[in-house]
Amino acid sequence: MPHDILTLYSSKALEYGIAISFLVLFIPFWRFVMKPAPAPAAARVAERPRVPVAEAVEWFQFARDVGFHPGHAWARFGQGALATVGMDDFARQLVGSQASLELPPPGTTLVQGEPAWSLRNGDRQVAMLSPVDGVVTEVNPAVGSTVGSLGGDPFGTGWLMQVEVRRPAANERTLLSGDAARAWLQTTTDALRMRIAPDMGLVMQDGGTLVDGLARAIDEDNWDAVAREFLRS
C-alpha cells in the first residue's frame, strides 16, 4: 500500500473509526455483561412458603409438607419448577443460634447431596447439603447472617432460599416425607440422645428443652466434627 498523504488520512480515519466504535459499543456491552439476568418468570410468581403444620418429634419441630434430605435440609415443592429450601429444626438446634449462616447468592447452581451453604462458628465451618438440583433464584431477605435469625419457625418464615429445580419430580422422590421422615428423625434423635447421654447436664431430667448449640455442648473443641456427622457433610 503506497504511503502517500491520502492513504495515510484514510487509514487514520479508519483507526479513529475503530476507536469510536469501540467506545460506543463498549457501553451496551458493559451493561449487558454486568447486569444480572432477570429472574425466571416462574420465580417472580413464586408461591410463598406456607406455615407448616405444627408437629414435633421429641425436642424437634417436624413438618409433613416438606421433603427431608438426610443431611437435615428440607425442600417444599410448589407449582412448577420452584422449590423452597431450608434447614430443619434439628440442624438449627445442633449448631445453635450464634452460628453464622453463609448462603449462596442467587444464580448459584446447587447439586443434590453436594454442599450448598455453610454454618460457621468461630474459625470452624460445616457445610449443609443441598436437598435439590437447581439454581438459587432468591434468598430469604428476612434471614440474617446467623442461624438465630431463622426464628422459631424453620419450616415457615425461616426458609432459606427459593430454588428453580431442574428435575423436581426426580428430586422429590429421593427425599423423605410423611411417616418415613418422622421415623428417620426419630432414629436420628435417638442417635443424638446416645451421644449426649453420658453428660446428663445437657438435658433437663424432666424431659425439658435442649441447650442452644448441641454440637458445641457435646464436644466444645470438635463441634464441627459432631455437626458433620449428623449433617452428613
Next chain:
Amino acid sequence: MRSPAATTALRPFITDKLFLGLSLRDYLRSLATPGSLTAIGILAIGIPVIIYRFVYGLGAATNLTQANPWGIWIGIDVLSGVALAAGGYTLATTVYIFGMRDYHSVVRPALLTGFLGYFFVVVGLLVDLGRPWNLPVPMLFSFGTTSVMFEVAWCVALYTLVLFLEFSPALFEWLGLEKWRERAMKLLLPATILGVILSTLHQSSLGALFLMVPTKLHPLWYSPFIPIFFFISSIIAGLSMVIVESNLAHKYFPSRIEPGHAGDLDRITLGLSRAASVVLFAYFFLKLQGLADAGAWHLIGTAYGAWYLVEMLGFVLAPCLLFAWAARTSNPTLARWTAALTVAGIVVNRLNVSVIAMNWNAPEVYVPSVMEIITTLTIITMGILVYRFIVNRMPILRLLPQYPDTH
C-alpha cells in the same frame, strides 16, 4: 548414622507429610492409577530424550535451523507458559491490591499455577538454550542492557522468585514453620506489587522480542503494538486459566476442597468470566486497530488471512461473547467451556506469532521433530505431577484450621 531421636522425628514427617499418612506400600499402590501410569510412561520416554538433547545438541534432537531458530519449545513451553501463568499476578492483584476478597479462595491455586508455570518455563528455556552452566554469564557478568532478551531474562528470574515468595506461606504452613510463615505473610503485599510491575514488563517484552522481525513475521500478526497485545492477552489467559484450573481441581481433588465451596466456585467462575469478556472485548478492538495500522486488510483473503480470521473470530470474539452470555445467564458450565476455548486460543496466538506466521515467506518450513514434541509433553507432565504432589499435601485448595484468615 542417624540418632534415634532424628529417626523418630523423620518417620512421621515421611509418612504424614510425604505419603499422606499411608505406609510406603499403600502409598505406592494408591499411585497405580491410569493417569499416573500414563505420566510415568511419558517421563520414561521424555527424560532420556531431554538427556539426549543436552548430550548431542539442538541439531540432533530438533528440526531447528539458522533460519528457524525458535520452535515449539519457545512457542508452547515459554510463550504460552508465561501467558497461562499470568493468573498469579492477575488474581493476586485482584485480591491483595484491589481488595476483592470474594476471590480469595482461588488466589493460592492461581499463585501455585503461576509459580509452577514459570518454573517449567525456565526448565523449557534451559532445554532450548542448552549449556546451563553459562546461565550466570548474561545474568551477572555480561549485561546486554540494550537487548529485550536481557530484560526478559531478569524479569522472569525475579518474578519466579516473587511467585515463590507469594506461594511460600502454604509451604511453611505445611512444614509447620510458624516464624517463617509470619515473615512470608509480611512480604505478601510488597511481593504482589513487585509481581505486577515485573509481569507488566516481561509479558509485554516477550511480545517486544518480535519487534525485531518485521520482515519475518507475517504482516497480519506483526504490529508495533505487539507488546501491548501480549500484555492484554496475558490478563485474558490468566483469568481463563484460573477458571479452568480451579474447576479441574474441584473435579479431581474433591477431598481437598473446603465443604460448602461448590456454590462459591460457580460464583467466582462467573465473576472471572465477566472480567475476561470485558478484556477480550477491548483486546478484539485493539487487534483491529493493529490490523488498520498495518494496512493489511488485503491479506485477509489469503490462506494466512483465513487462519487469522479463525484466531480473531473463533478464539477472541467468540469467547468474548460466550463469556458475556455465560455471565449474563449465570451459566458456569458455559463459562468453563469458554475458558478452555480461550486457553486454547492463547496457545494458538503464541504459536502463530512465534512459529506458524514466522518465516511465512521463507522457502524452508519448520515442522517440530518427534523429540521436540516429546520434550514439550514431558515438561507439561512434570508440571502436572508437581502440581498434584503439592495440592494433595499443602493447604492450597483448603485452609488449615489454625490459619483460618490466611487469604
